Amino acid sequence: MPLRVTFVAAARSAPLLAERFEDDRPLDQADWDEVRRAAGELLPLAAAELRYCSPTRRSRATGDALGFAPLAQLALRDCDMGRWRGLTLGEAMAREPAAVDAWLADPRATPHGGESLLAFISRVGGWLDTRPADDGVRVVAVAEPAVIRAALVYALKAPPATYWNLGIRPLSTATLLGGGGHWNLRFESPAVRANRP
Template sequence: MHLRIALLAAARSSSLLDVRFEDDRPLDAAGRWEAVRAVPVYAHLADAELRYCSPTLRCRETAEILGLRPIAQPALRECDMGRWRGRTLGEVAAYEPQAVDVWLTDPQAAPHGGESLLSFVLRVGSWLDTRPGVDSLIAAVVEPTVLRAATVYALKAPPHTYWRVDVRPLSSVTLTGRAGDWTLSMDH
């Protein structure tokens, strides 16, 4: 049985320069407006048999605006960034430049004391591979980092490819297939 899983990146909650690790802020005014404008594009996701979201506030708010009424999934949380949680990359790089270099170059490293990139990608992949076999669409509103990890996993790409995947707010992909055998379709 082939599954169809539509993954949609949440609307934004801050400017790009203020993006923080494991940020749980609500949608900002621009993000809320963008989500409302996206309703006609993503209205079909409300018909998905199963609807999920990352547990962050902005994912829940994006899903609610789209009419999804999702179930929050802990497996779809962002990468555990340990002591870097709540800080920007610039802030961390100013105090721990070598640790940032290690984190960006070694997918098995977790210099922040949290989860390695490889562990994160495998966690998200495990969630994909364990979805119930339904004949209709599964939808999930996720953090951009989760969508990146799912893309790397689905394509069986090396973990460092994660840094080359750009996911913008309210962009989406659909994965079709079954455990360990996914095809990726770019939606919007």
């Protein structure tokens, strides 16, 4: 049986366009309500042998609220956005339109002085490939949507531009099966997920 890594997107009530780069705000009341509504479906994932999270307050709190007691992983941090940290995409575009265009068009670009999209995808993929490959090990990782998109692009060996076409909803899950650079994406219904963490 292959290694099974299930990513859970951290709770987030803010609209996507209001999200700030490297946002580390804690969960607000709407986020907590969202976690409570999803807990019944996601709680079985707490049976995973290994439980991790991004180091953001939102990811840690989501994992704790779901009963995962996750261990924060520095490799699962959001992309380093340099001087754009704390800005929305719209704010960065208003300040540096040519730089944002370059960043969106070239996965190697670092006009913000931080990490390139390609380096971010590689970092998250490196974490994924170093998970224990013991047969049947189940891993759950609560992470920011950007981290999950990076993991999926890496696992599927998709072109980096695919990153921009993946929508990850709060508290949604994505399961990868495999290990060592060979991954398969699995979609499951809530009933199946409840029976197979």
